[in-house]
Amino acid sequence: MQLQVPTKALAEALSLADRIVPSRSSNPSLTQIRLEAVGSPAEVLRLSGTNLELDLRAAVAAEVKATGACVVPAQILNQVVSRVAADQVTLSASAKELTLTAGKAATRLAVGDESAFVPLDFGEAAELTVDAGELRRSLTCVKYAAAVEEFRAVFRGIQFELHGDSARVVASDGFRLAYRDFALHSAAQRKVIVPARSVEEFLRVLRDGAAGLTLEAGSLTLHAGAVVMRARLMEGDFPDYARVIPKEMVVGMVVDARTLENSVARVAVLAERNSSRVDLVLANGVLRLAAEGDYGRSTDELEVEALGKQREYTVAFNARYLSEAVRVMEGAVQVEFSGQSGQAAPAVFKPAEDPRHLAVIVPLRMS
Amino acid sequence: MQLQVPTKALAEALSLADRIVPSRSSNPSLTQIRLEAVGSPAEVLRLSGTNLELDLRAAVAAEVKATGACVVPAQILNQVVSRVAADQVTLSASAKELTLTAGKAATRLAVGDESAFVPLDFGEAAELTVDAGELRRSLTCVKYAAAVEEFRAVFRGIQFELHGDSARVVASDGFRLAYRDFALHSAAQRKVIVPARSVEEFLRVLRDGAAGLTLEAGSLTLHAGAVVMRARLMEGDFPDYARVIPKEMVVGMVVDARTLENSVARVAVLAERNSSRVDLVLANGVLRLAAEGDYGRSTDELEVEALGKQREYTVAFNARYLSEAVRVMEGAVQVEFSGQSGQAAPAVFKPAEDPRHLAVIVPLRMS
Numbered sequence: 001m002q003l004q005v006p007t008k009a010l011a012e013a014l015s016l017a018d019r020i021v022p023s024r025s026s027n028p029s030l031t032q033i034r035l036e037a038v039g040s041p042a043e044v045l046r047l048s049g050t051n052l053e054l055d056l057r058a059a060v061a062a063e064v065k066a067t068g069a070c071v072v073p074a075q076i077l078n079q080v081v082s083r084v085a086a087d088q089v090t091l092s093a094s095a096k097e098l099t100l101t102a103g104k105a106a107t108r109l110a111v112g113d114e115s116a117f118v119p120l121d122f123g124e125a126a127e128l129t130v131d132a133g134e135l136r137r138s139l140t141c142v143k144y145a146a147a148v149e150e151f152r153a154v155f156r157g158i159q160f161e162l163h164g165d166s167a168r169v170v171a172s173d174g175f176r177l178a179y180r181d182f183a184l185h186s187a188a189q190r191k192v193i194v195p196a197r198s199v200e201e202f203l204r205v206l207r208d209g210a211a212g213l214t215l216e217a218g219s220l221t222l223h224a225g226a227v228v229m230r231a232r233l234m235e236g237d238f239p240d241y242a243r244v245i246p247k248e249m250v251v252g253m254v255v256d257a258r259t260l261e262n263s264v265a266r267v268a269v270l271a272e273r274n275s276s277r278v279d280l281v282l283a284n285g286v287l288r289l290a291a292e293g294d295y296g297r298s299t300d301e302l303e304v305e306a307l308g309k310q311r312e313y314t315v316a317f318n319a320r321y322l323s324e325a326v327r328v329m330e331g332a333v334q335v336e337f338s339g340q341s342g343q344a345a346p347a348v349f350k351p352a353e354d355p356r357h358l359a360v361i362v363p364l365r366m367s
Numbered sequence: 368m369q370l371q372v373p374t375k376a377l378a379e380a381l382s383l384a385d386r387i388v389p390s391r392s393s394n395p396s397l398t399q400i401r402l403e404a405v406g407s408p409a410e411v412l413r414l415s416g417t418n419l420e421l422d423l424r425a426a427v428a429a430e431v432k433a434t435g436a437c438v439v440p441a442q443i444l445n446q447v448v449s450r451v452a453a454d455q456v457t458l459s460a461s462a463k464e465l466t467l468t469a470g471k472a473a474t475r476l477a478v479g480d481e482s483a484f485v486p487l488d489f490g491e492a493a494e495l496t497v498d499a500g501e502l503r504r505s506l507t508c509v510k511y512a513a514a515v516e517e518f519r520a521v522f523r524g525i526q527f528e529l530h531g532d533s534a535r536v537v538a539s540d541g542f543r544l545a546y547r548d549f550a551l552h553s554a555a556q557r558k559v560i561v562p563a564r565s566v567e568e569f570l571r572v573l574r575d576g577a578a579g580l581t582l583e584a585g586s587l588t589l590h591a592g593a594v595v596m597r598a599r600l601m602e603g604d605f606p607d608y609a610r611v612i613p614k615e616m617v618v619g620m621v622v623d624a625r626t627l628e629n630s631v632a633r634v635a636v637l638a639e640r641n642s643s644r645v646d647l648v649l650a651n652g653v654l655r656l657a658a659e660g661d662y663g664r665s666t667d668e669l670e671v672e673a674l675g676k677q678r679e680y681t682v683a684f685n686a687r688y689l690s691e692a693v694r695v696m697e698g699a700v701q702v703e704f705s706g707q708s709g710q711a712a713p714a715v716f717k718p719a720e721d722p723r724h725l726a727v728i729v730p731l732r733m734s
Contacts, residue, residue: 076637
């Protein structure tokens, strides 16, 4: 292979690959990416790599003088290209090495064994079309609620639900839940679970315009511009989350998302480290927040718009859960409390400006 | 004590204190800062704390209603104040607690035992006056050369030398050396060693204008604006570094600092991890750089202005040492090689625009 490619576009694709492809592995071929110079229909350099959970393919427009392919360590190539000063990079591969030249700088990388490289298949075209901005917004709104470490593996995933004329993404760690709906037309109705870590990478490539999705037996493939990402699906069933969403509001409030987020952050400094507990008391259009720990006690008061019956309602939350839920919301948020005051029934958070988005938090038990 | 203080100024002083005062210690009173409301000559809130290596005192203009003092955990108070939304904060202390109020938010912190707090003495006025910008520039130019971990403790320090009409700061880890001179009039001629970690904190408060220095038996005190920092001096003797600075240049070059830094960074990606070795060959006005490791080989070529006898000179450096030495230099740098080609004699780096600054690197042995 031999080709010339703009440094910036190559660096962007490599930086994406470097995030996904592991830098160390007991299987050294997993640390490599495959470069392929393609001559038609368009002259492009294709990069592909995987961490076995997520496969990546990126295309960069290039001036291809000779087609061909080779595999080289992803991290090293990324480091080399990110330091290139020239606008253009020339790549040429022999059976033994890949030579990268830019101005007077030259780098020769030993090429790996192409036959040992995991074969990657991305399909040709996307099955479903989706607004990339809507998908990005939806995933951003829910990914915080997925578990980082959890005994139930599905809690580390985000469920994609196809409902015919709409779709939903939903995440939960058992203590909180978030979902958001978006427009997507699909023939089949299906639910699949994608690892939250792969969704993080989806978010890096979702810009505006249209994106494509393909749902197959064991994978969900995202087509976003010149990038294709294929995520392995997770096994197991997502819990029946509709059960935990309270149907009826006993008392509620409307409060600005930023105001609530900042107040929780202020008060939570004094919260007991383990529980991160913040107490909320809603009464007569005033929300009082308080937290107490080894160092002392913090309180704050917010004027809110009261909803429902005007009686005092007391509830306690993990401050981090409260902060993360409202952080992805903008403007007025309707907070709906259920059950009896002090009984720790789930609370619902609905941003007024985004009715497709909903979050639920299970409060802390007030002993 | 009772006072009102602008949030921003208090937050800046607390963030400085939080960097110095440890967040955990077997002696809990070390994690605290002392707050003192002073009524005259000016109304200020004084904050003081220490890590036993560096003492800090900062003053913030305040509206003092009642003088007094208390000690509270530095980290917690910093976290509380950094999240305050209001412009002004009111502090009032009783025997048991410090109450901080800002708008409707209130925080009560249990106060510590003032009698257990390490007594801190900062003296009244500075003995020597120095241009703060010059001192900052000088320390920035040399601190990279101090050792992070080293068997000789003095290598983790920066030597301040008072020579009567001028002063010098110098750092070395035994493999490289940097010094910079600056104007300072002192009656005595002295050399003292300040821990590099304390110098890092000096750098955070050195703005433009004048700064003060006081040299006492076991400490060097910096007065910078409303901040006073007193650094414990290190025991031991700094090595006689003048010995290692070559007197005579055999061959040399003039090269742009950024150009050399970037070229080294490019080539070094391929260098062997442990040695980080980059080979330099200077011949006929061309500097060739090369590095080689497990993944392959990188080369680069720079046109330079040749100095001295025109013959080929070969030398190898640790890439990090080379990068760090030229990173703090701007514009043209004169590099002077000594000894025979390939004999690993120390190299001298002199920025043309800053004749007060000099760096020396001991090359790697070329086996």
